[in-house]
Amino acid sequence: MRLRDIVSFALGALRGYRTRTALMLLAMAIGVSAVMILTALGEGARRFVVGEFASLGTNLVIVLPGRSESAGGPAGLVGETTRDLTTDDATALKRHPAVTRVAPIVVGTAPVSWGPREREVPIIGSSTDLLTIRHWKMAKGDFLPASDLDRATPVCVVGAKVSKELFGTEPALGQWLRIGDRRFRVVGLLATEGRSIGVDVEELVIVPVASAQALMNTESLFRILVEVSTSEAIPKVKAHILATIRDRHQGEEDITVVTQDAVLETFDRIFQALTYTVAGIAAISLAVAGILIMNVMLVSVSQRTAEVGLLKALGTPSKVIQGLFLTEAALLSLFGASLGLIIGEFGSWALARIYPLLPAAAPWWAVAASLGVALLTGVLFGVMPARRAAKLDPVQALLRR
Amino acid sequence: MIRLEGIQRIFTVGDQEVRALRDVELTIGAGEYLTIMGPSGSGKSTLLNILGILDRPTSGRYRFDDLDVTSLNDEDQARLRRRKIGFVFQFFHLVPRLTAEENIELPLVLAGVAPAERRQRVTKFVRAFGLTERAAHRPEELSGGQRQRVAIARAAITEPAMLLADEPTGNLDRTSGGEVIDILEDLHRRGLTLVIVTHDPEIGDRAKRRIRMVDGNVDSDRVISDET
Numbered sequence: 001m002r003l004r005d006i007v008s009f010a011l012g013a014l015r016g017y018r019t020r021t022a023l024m025l026l027a028m029a030i031g032v033s034a035v036m037i038l039t040a041l042g043e044g045a046r047r048f049v050v051g052e053f054a055s056l057g058t059n060l061v062i063v064l065p066g067r068s069e070s071a072g073g074p075a076g077l078v079g080e081t082t083r084d085l086t087t088d089d090a091t092a093l094k095r096h097p098a099v100t101r102v103a104p105i106v107v108g109t110a111p112v113s114w115g116p117r118e119r120e121v122p123i124i125g126s127s128t129d130l131l132t133i134r135h136w137k138m139a140k141g142d143f144l145p146a147s148d149l150d151r152a153t154p155v156c157v158v159g160a161k162v163s164k165e166l167f168g169t170e171p172a173l174g175q176w177l178r179i180g181d182r183r184f185r186v187v188g189l190l191a192t193e194g195r196s197i198g199v200d201v202e203e204l205v206i207v208p209v210a211s212a213q214a215l216m217n218t219e220s221l222f223r224i225l226v227e228v229s230t231s232e233a234i235p236k237v238k239a240h241i242l243a244t245i246r247d248r249h250q251g252e253e254d255i256t257v258v259t260q261d262a263v264l265e266t267f268d269r270i271f272q273a274l275t276y277t278v279a280g281i282a283a284i285s286l287a288v289a290g291i292l293i294m295n296v297m298l299v300s301v302s303q304r305t306a307e308v309g310l311l312k313a314l315g316t317p318s319k320v321i322q323g324l325f326l327t328e329a330a331l332l333s334l335f336g337a338s339l340g341l342i343i344g345e346f347g348s349w350a351l352a353r354i355y356p357l358l359p360a361a362a363p364w365w366a367v368a369a370s371l372g373v374a375l376l377t378g379v380l381f382g383v384m385p386a387r388r389a390a391k392l393d394p395v396q397a398l399l400r401r
Numbered sequence: 402m403i404r405l406e407g408i409q410r411i412f413t414v415g416d417q418e419v420r421a422l423r424d425v426e427l428t429i430g431a432g433e434y435l436t437i438m439g440p441s442g443s444g445k446s447t448l449l450n451i452l453g454i455l456d457r458p459t460s461g462r463y464r465f466d467d468l469d470v471t472s473l474n475d476e477d478q479a480r481l482r483r484r485k486i487g488f489v490f491q492f493f494h495l496v497p498r499l500t501a502e503e504n505i506e507l508p509l510v511l512a513g514v515a516p517a518e519r520r521q522r523v524t525k526f527v528r529a530f531g532l533t534e535r536a537a538h539r540p541e542e543l544s545g546g547q548r549q550r551v552a553i554a555r556a557a558i559t560e561p562a563m564l565l566a567d568e569p570t571g572n573l574d575r576t577s578g579g580e581v582i583d584i585l586e587d588l589h590r591r592g593l594t595l596v597i598v599t600h601d602p603e604i605g606d607r608a609k610r611r612i613r614m615v616d617g618n619v620d621s622d623r624v625i626s627d628e629t
């Protein structure tokens with residue numbers, strides 16, 4: 001028998017029993033689309049969280065003053081004194097070849113004024129590397145100039161809201177404004193886009209770290225952000241940081257080093273597991289669809305006993321009869337899966353429209369796996385009914401009217 | 402063409418044995434026309450099924466054109482059936498979702514004949530069997546006589562050597578039954594070996610060779626010479 005004839009015979013049989021065909025297509029489609037939409041959701045959530053963390057900077061190591069309790073016994077018992085982190089510490093950290101950028105951070109608030117207008121605004125003191133580390137963008141002008149960390153250049157970068165509130169419609173760039181009792185020239189405006197966890201870039205003034213230290217009248221840093229060239233180098237850099245600071249702090253390890261990757265990885269794992277779980281649950285509906293296909297094919301075989309008997313009387317070999325029924329099952333699951341694929345794509349598209357923050361898209365592995373499983377179950381569960389059809393005794397089969 | 406030797410067919414139902422065919426000896430020559438009659442349960446259908454290789458005898462030998470049918474495997478038996486044997490059933494056994502034309506075409510499709518040749522042969526048969534107007538209709542839209550004509554066209558389209566009909570008129574009225582027998586006899590005149598199982602003596606008496614089965618045995622096998 002020709003392949004084309006086998007396919008069109010199977011298609012004819014499917015068309016001959018519309019209701020059951022439609023129901024089976026539906027079952028298969030629901031299974032496939034459920035897998036796709038649920039994984040799209042899980043994957044979307046994962047990507048959202050990963051994206052948020054990535055906006056904090058990649059390959060980032062954060063150095064905090066003071067030893068965290070969990071990193072080693074209670075501080076009081078050891079009897080160590082916590083030394084401040086200084087800009088010299090930050091400069092020292094830069095010496096490792098795998099360290100690409102270092103941004104010391106000082107934070108505080110201070111009154112910022114221009115003419116008669118004054119606002120109390122969060123101030124960050126840092127270095128030129130901060131822009132790249134935090135993936136911020138400039139709307140106008142430049143970020144802080146590259147210079148030694150202890151140079152208090154009187155320049156500042158302002159956020160959009162601060163600029164609007166102080167300067168209104170006047171161009172902010174090049175103006176001199178007053179922060180506390182010092183004067184700073186505005187060299188740049190931060191772009192609003194590029195949200196960042198924990199920091200509102202619109203309401204912010206950034207000055208060189210030495211200037212901020214002078215403003216706040218302190219030597220100590222809030223923290224130091226260290227960017228590492230590759231994620232593989234992170235452990236080495238971590239050790240380097242601990243050793244360097246210990247050297248500089250009279251042999252005491254009074255800092256905490258947190259890696260961005262460690263946090264991110266945990267979240268990534270959690271969401272991955274979540275996605276697999278919902279995918280697994282959805283896959284059950286695929287198995288159900290497979291079993292449904294088997295049942296309906298079995299019913300179909302017994303409904304069409306006389307037809308099978310006739311095929312045998314016409315000299316059709318058992319293998320061909322088996323092939324005909326298998327083709328039917330395979331076509332059913334193929335169409336069902338394709339239908340599910342369309343519904344699933346549409347569903348994740350709709351999800352992405354409803355929740356724009358969530359980049360919901362079924363990962364390729366979920367699409368491939370659900371299609372594969374659909375076809376496999378269809379054919380697998382089609383084998384038994386097809387065998388049964390092929391094994392029918394033609395004489396008995398033809399007794400039925 | 403056909404030789405049956407010592408054919409037995411025993412069905413086991415539970416622990417009971419039903420001897421449907423006890424010891425059948427039969428020879429059928431190429432191009433012969435014979436009818437089989439006999440009381441219900443005498444084994445006529447069983448014999449026909451064995452002749453058509455739909456069923457295997459419990460014991461005995463079946464030779465078809467020098468082939469030992471009983472020793473063939475399933476696939477070879479299917480091939481022999483496909484090439485040499487046509488069936489006509491009491492209940493027509495048309496495929497309900499296919500049109501008359503498609504039902505007639507089915508054996509050619511199964512045999513893998515090229516579509517162009519299929520169309521040609523089907524058109525010829527549809528015309529020859531007077532089904533042109535009904536060709537695109539499904540079986541449920543056809544009368545019993547028309548259905549049986551479709552079934553005969555389907556059996557004949559592969560040009561088999563032998564045609565086996567089990568009570569082909571059993572579900573038809575007298576007129577359409579007569580038409581069906583006319584068609585079958587016409588096929589026989591063109592060289593087909595024809596075996597008809599029937600309960601109707603009028604039909605049974607039309608063949609020159611008449612077999613009577615009783616209780617699983619060939620009770621009588623008479624050849625009526627012309628003009629007696």
Ligand SMILES: Nc1ncnc2c1ncn2[C@@H]1O[C@H](COP(=O)(O)OP(=O)(O)OP(=O)(O)O)[C@@H](O)[C@H]1O
Pocket residue numbers: 412413414419420421439440441442443444445446447448
């Ligand atoms: N599959 C089977 N299992 C058990 N017994 C069977 C089977 N098929 C036929 N028989 C028995 O074999 C015997 C012969 O049956 P068969 O159908 O050949 O008779 P028949 O001559 O065709 O009868 P009818 O004229 O009623 O069609 C009967 O006694 C029947 O009950």
Ligand SMILES: [Mg+2]
Pocket residue numbers: 445446447567
């Ligand atoms: Mg019978």
